[in-house]
Amino acid sequence: MLHMIEHVFVEQSLVAAFAVVGGLMLISNFAGRRLTGGRVHGSAIAIVLGLVLAYIAGLYTGGKKGVADLPVFAGIGLMGGAMLRDFAIVATAFEVEVVEARRAGFLGVLALALGTVIPFIVGALTAVAFGYTDAVSITTIGAGAVTYIVGPVTGAALGADSAVMALSIATGVTKAVMVMVGTPLVAKLIGLDNPRSAMAFGGLMGTVSGVAGGLAATDPKLVPYGALTATFHTGIGCLVGPSLFYLTVRAIVG
Amino acid sequence: MTIFGVALLALCTLIGVFLGDLLGVALGVKANVGGVGLAMILLIAARAWLLARGKLGGGIKLGVEFWSTMYIPIVVAMAAQQNVVAAVRGGPIVLIAATVSLLLCFACVALLGHFGRRERAEDAQIRHGGAVIGGDLDDDAAPVAPPHAVRKA
Helix, strand or coil: CHHHHHHHHHHCHHHHHHHHHHHHHHHHHHHHHHCCCCCCCHHHHHHHHHHHHHHHHHHHHCCCCHHHHCHHHHHHHHHCCHHHHHHHHHHHHHHCCHHHHHHCHHHHHHHHHHHHHHHHHHHHHHHHHCCCCCHHHHHHHHHHCCCCCHHHHHHHHHCCCHHHHHHHHHHHHHHHHHHHHHHHHHCCCCCCCCHHHHHHHHHHHCCHHHHHHHHHHHCHHHHHHHHHHHHHHHHHHHHHHHHHHHHHHHHHHC | CHHHHHHHHHHHHHHHHHHHHHHHHHHCCCCCCCHHHHHHHHHHHHHHHHHHCCCCCHHHHHHHHHHHHCHHHHHHHHHCCCCHHHHHCCCHHHHHHHHHHHHHHHHHHHHHHHCCCCCCCCCHHHHHHHHHHCCCCCCCCCCCCCCCCCCCC
16 A cells, blocks of 8 residues: 555655645645744745755755655655756746846946855855865855855866865755745845845845845745846856956965 | 747747857857847847837737747746756765855845846836746736636737
């Protein structure tokens, strides 16, 4: 019996994922309304719940893809994978108020520049503080603080050590997870309640998954504005990481 | 027809990602440069074009907006497949680098957000967008409506 249910889940992976995520959302919305009196958004709870499940599944399977490493939940991997995630992000652009987005264009570019430089400097300084002295390792760890894709791309281009690469990816993933969980908590404090600040937020935070999750948990209307700038972040990071940033670090540390 | 909306969305995404790849090659980067952002701009342009010609029918809208309403569930599925174990086990260097850069960036959001900010009434389009991305296609629903009820448009 159990085996047959498992078989259905494996065979109908994407359909099963819809049902599972739907159930998760239902529980989260209920918890948000009844347990927190509507103070915490149901989607914020669902995202945190997803991360917790990913942690438990990761401990159980030893894999890197959270729940998706369990064969019965493989469909979650497809549903939340880059393809459908990007498809849904593009769809949110249909709701963009063009005038508002264009007016904040310069702000977005400024945010992108700051959002690439600041995390890199912090990451690089942390690497130095922990005893790394070679330009390749310092650059790779610094790039990881930009996003978890910029890190390994930079590391691979520079031929970094695999332990340093792992550290770099972990930094980016940690940042993404922290953005998802932390954004709704600090949203009021940093004035994240309008399209302008959402565009600044997207450029500064970078990590598409972090921004996507963080804004969804904070206020859905801000999603397209944040996503618009955030999606340029990884590309720019991959551009300057192995080139400009590496050369600068090498010039400093010798 | 609904499929026209879905196909329009797919076409914009494909072209955008392709342009992002081209941009990456042109810049000598091993990554897609802003593909999704370019796709979003294409979709915004397509919407304006259809609207100006009076061709933005209910079917097309439904096809695109359905995927907007699926945004949050997809993000939840995305969260459920993150490598959280690696993040938790990263150790002090990972924690310090991530936390400090995050705090600085949050501070910058506060700073940049205030820069040139005007207080004004919220636009209906923005509010409608919030309702749709929140998971609700019904125009009359409050934007803070729980995002589980996808009703018929």
